[in-house]
Amino acid sequence: MFKRDLRLGDNVDDYCVRCKLPLDHTIVAIVNGEVMKVRCCTCSFEHAYRQGKGGKPKKNDVQSLFDQVASSLQKGGTPKEEPAGKSKKQRDKG
Numbered sequence: 001m002f003k004r005d006l007r008l009g010d011n012v013d014d015y016c017v018r019c020k021l022p023l024d025h026t027i028v029a030i031v032n033g034e035v036m037k038v039r040c041c042t043c044s045f046e047h048a049y050r051q052g053k054g055g056k057p058k059k060n061d062v063q064s065l066f067d068q069v070a071s072s073l074q075k076g077g078t079p080k081e082e083p084a085g086k087s088k089k090q091r092d093k094g
């Protein structure tokens with residue numbers, strides 16, 4: 001694959017770890033022709049060039065959250081049943 005010469009100040013697409021999005025980045029460090037460091041054009045956060053690769057494959061956060069809620073409901077969520085057939089207290093009236 002043809003490799004374009006990249007220079008300091010060039011813009012490259014990379015994954016910003018802070019924005020958690022693939023965004024425009026400015027090259028701030030090149031070593032042996034390899035981009036080493038980039039700066040996010042959106043948040044100005046500098047980080048190692050990740051070659052456009054995104055973060056880790058995400059586990060299903062929603063599912064795990066749901067599991068937590070579900071398990072907590074199972075633990076203590078059962079409504080208490082009042083003992084049935086309990087007679088009214090006698091009242092001392094008058």
Ligand SMILES: [Zn+2]
Binds near residue numbers: 017018020040
């Ligand atoms: Zn950013």
